[in-house]
Amino acid sequence: MLDKLTFTEKKATRDGFGAGIYELGKTNPNVIALTADLAASLQLANFIKDFPERFIQVGIAEANMIGISAGLTIGGKIPFATTFANFATGRVYDQIRQSVAYSHKNVKICASHAGLTLGEDGATHQILEDLGMMKMLPGFTVINPCDAEQTRLATLAIAEHYGPVYLRFGRPSWPVFTAPFQFQIGKGILMNEGADISIIATGHLMWHAVEAAKILATEGINCELINIHTIKPLDEELILDSVSKTKCVVTAEEHQMLGGLGGSIAQLLARKLPTPMEMVAVQDSFGESGQPQELLDKYGLGVKDVVAAVKRALARK
Amino acid sequence: MATIQELERIASQIRRDVIRQTHFVASGHPGASLGCADFFTALYFEIMDHDPKFNMDAKNEDVFFLSNGHISPVWYSTLARSGYFPVEELATFRKINARLQGHPATHEGLPGIRVASGSLGQGMSVAIGVALAKKMDGDKKLVFALTGDGELQEGQNWEAIMFAAHNKIDNLIVTVDYNGQQIDGSNEDVLSLGDLPAKWAAFGWYVIHMRGNDMGNVVATLNEAKQRTRQGKPVVIIMQTDMGFGVDFMVGTHKWHGKAPDDSSNRTSTGAVGGNTGRLSLSLRWCHAPLSQCRYINLSSTIFYNQF
Ligand SMILES: Cc1ncc(C[n+]2csc(CCOP(=O)(O)OP(=O)(O)O)c2C)c(N)n1
Ligand SMILES: [Mg+2]
Numbered sequence: 088m089l090d091k092l093t094f095t096e097k098k099a100t101r102d103g104f105g106a107g108i109y110e111l112g113k114t115n116p117n118v119i120a121l122t123a124d125l126a127a128s129l130q131l132a133n134f135i136k137d138f139p140e141r142f143i144q145v146g147i148a149e150a151n152m153i154g155i156s157a158g159l160t161i162g163g164k165i166p167f168a169t170t171f172a173n174f175a176t177g178r179v180y181d182q183i184r185q186s187v188a189y190s191h192k193n194v195k196i197c198a199s200h201a202g203l204t205l206g207e208d209g210a211t212h213q214i215l216e217d218l219g220m221m222k223m224l225p226g227f228t229v230i231n232p233c234d235a236e237q238t239r240l241a242t243l244a245i246a247e248h249y250g251p252v253y254l255r256f257g258r259p260s261w262p263v264f265t266a267p268f269q270f271q272i273g274k275g276i277l278m279n280e281g282a283d284i285s286i287i288a289t290g291h292l293m294w295h296a297v298e299a300a301k302i303l304a305t306e307g308i309n310c311e312l313i314n315i316h317t318i319k320p321l322d323e324e325l326i327l328d329s330v331s332k333t334k335c336v337v338t339a340e341e342h343q344m345l346g347g348l349g350g351s352i353a354q355l356l357a358r359k360l361p362t363p364m365e366m367v368a369v370q371d372s373f374g375e376s377g378q379p380q381e382l383l384d385k386y387g388l389g390v391k392d393v394v395a396a397v398k399r400a401l402a403r404k
Numbered sequence: 405m406a407t408i409q410e411l412e413r414i415a416s417q418i419r420r421d422v423i424r425q426t427h428f429v430a431s432g433h434p435g436a437s438l439g440c441a442d443f444f445t446a447l448y449f450e451i452m453d454h455d456p457k458f459n460m461d462a463k464n465e466d467v468f469f470l471s472n473g474h475i476s477p478v479w480y481s482t483l484a485r486s487g488y489f490p491v492e493e494l495a496t497f498r499k500i501n502a503r504l505q506g507h508p509a510t511h512e513g514l515p516g517i518r519v520a521s522g523s524l525g526q527g528m529s530v531a532i533g534v535a536l537a538k539k540m541d542g543d544k545k546l547v548f549a550l551t552g553d554g555e556l557q558e559g560q561n562w563e564a565i566m567f568a569a570h571n572k573i574d575n576l577i578v579t580v581d582y583n584g585q586q587i588d589g590s591n592e593d594v595l596s597l598g599d600l601p602a603k604w605a606a607f608g609w610y611v612i613h614m615r616g617n618d619m620g621n622v623v624a625t626l627n628e629a630k631q632r633t634r635q636g637k638p639v640v641i642i643m644q645t646d647m648g649f650g651v652d653f654m655v656g657t658h659k660w661h662g663k664a665p666d667d668s669s670n671r672t673s674t675g676a677v678g679g680n681t682g683r684l685s686l687s688l689r690w691c692h693a694p695l696s697q698c699r700y701i702n703l704s705s706t707i708f709y710n711q712f
Contacts (some may be wrong), residue, residue, distance in 0.1 A: 146557035209499040209506035211522030372507025377500030
């Protein structure tokens with residue numbers, strides 16, 4: 088099963104979003120795309136070309152974009168508010184909290200350039216706290232897909248789902264390997280069965296988990312690979328089933344350790360199934376400028392870091 | 405006091421640095437950096453009373469804040485050329501483990517930077533805070549800030565603009581880089597700023613116009629702005645610039661807002677830089693050679709730059 092996890096092309100997850108929103112343009116007349124002066128970065132070109140009347144350019148004014156989106160929902164439109172992840176969350180947190188979350192509006196906040204893999208623009212833009220902020224908002228669905236195909240499917244799925252959603256994706260070209268898998272909001276994906284350890288990953292780091300599992304397989308360590316694209320609501324059943332079998336866990340994500348997927352899983356396991364656990368995540372620091380892969384390595388999110396975490400977790404079993 | 409010609413020559417060097425920095429890492433924002441090179445040159449080499457030994461507290465010196473942090477290349481070059489840090493460090497722009505972050509930051513301790521910027525719309529508020537502190541301390545020096553024009557679409561600016569007038573922050577000179585462009589196109593197409601000078605005036609600011617790519621006018625206008633401080637009103641300069649000024653294939657379009665020139669743009673610019681000082685000659689391909697062999701040739705002055 089592990090060797091089936093391969094890729095023939097690389098694409099940015101934001102390309103998957105661009106493809107998804109374009110499909111929605113064709114199939115769902117209620118879908119409206121908004122952006123704050125970042126149409127090209129969000130891959131909206133095709134949507135704008137074919138559905139100009141359903142595209143809203145708000146200018147560099149993210150707070151206004153969130154408010155307008157909340158208003159658009161009244162009467163049934165489905166606004167997809169798009170910008171970089173930092174400006175889609177931290178910048179407008181109170182606007183989201185009051186006008187969208189608390190008011191339970193059907194707004195889809197779609198955020199690109201999340202995490203370290205944004206690269207050279209540096210720490211001002213590399214948000215590593217967004218999953219934490221967004222998962223704390225009552226009633227919010229939070230999704231962090233792992234490749235372009237999964238992002239495309241997630242984009243289609245959130246249009247069908249009623250309620251506020253945060254969809255997080257990124258800038259770099261990345262292996263596309265999830266074609267065989269279905270996408271359902273709130274349902275994790277068992278990508279590989281293994282008896283020794285559960286590696287649970289989200290976003291770009293899922294591919295690192297796959298590569299780590301391949302390396303570990305050569306050493307006779309069989310990793311169960313679980314992809315959690317929906318950070319909230321968390322697929323507790325899948326996680327508990329896997330961990331009760333493997334009895335140790337590693338989580339991996341491109342996010343601060345505090346507030347990320349690892350934290351959600353730790354809270355689950357502490358309550359229901361205390362288990363030795365290691366977390367691959369950013370350790371309470373900001374990022375910096377650099378190339379995506381360099382940064383992932385420097386901040387402890389490389390394939391070798393996943394391998395090392397697995398060994399630490401196994402030693403504690 | 406530098407002559408206009410000397411300042412123009414420095415601005416040309418700074419433009420070369422902008423191209424070099426962005427080309428070297430194939431990323432960054434050359435467009436408005438080039439447009440603002442004359443302003444930065446005048447500010448740091450003529451107008452501001454500042455200390456390149458750099459003290460974060462900025463007591464008894466003029467200070468500058470860059471709100472549109474994406475034009476870091478022009479600021480970094482200006483800071484290096486005026487002695488804040490070694491010019492060679494420009495070669496580390498946007499690289500891992502560097503102090504020259506993609507957007508200006510204090511986190512790595514780069515001299516000359518006093519607050520991070522990059523997320524737009526925040527710099528004017530910070531500048532107002534410093535201006536208030538200077539007033540409280542009886543410090544007679546001035547606070548300067550630069551903001552983009554597209555950036556003014558952020559509501560926080562207008563909170564700051566209202567506050568500064570209400571509180572008579574008259575030791576503050578804000579300049580708007582009025583290049584008419586932003587990422588998705590012209591300001592006019594994306595979200596019109598309307599009658600921008602009239603808006604500032606209506607908010608209670610003293611408004612001055614400036615031709616930002618005419619060094620003589622830049623120096624004269626900045627001096628005039630200084631004269632206008634301490635008269636009960638904050639001062640704003642609406643600075644007309646051309647994005648990409650000085651490099652012919654970049655000028656006047658938003659295409660180079662955040663795109664670095666690559667080797668296909670290996671060509672000689674014929675665009676006159678700063679009036680009559682001559683040409684900016686770019687031979688980008690050479691940048692793949694070791695840095696020590698990289699050079700730019702200023703055709704008019706025949707100075708060979710074998711370093712940044
Ligand atoms: C809060 C925020 N939103 C969006 C961006 C992305 N962004 C960077 S520069 C820019 C355009 C800025 O336009 P302007 O101020 O006119 O600067 P110019 O393009 O002229 O350099 C945008 C939208 C950002 N950096 N910060
Ligand atoms: Mg502009």
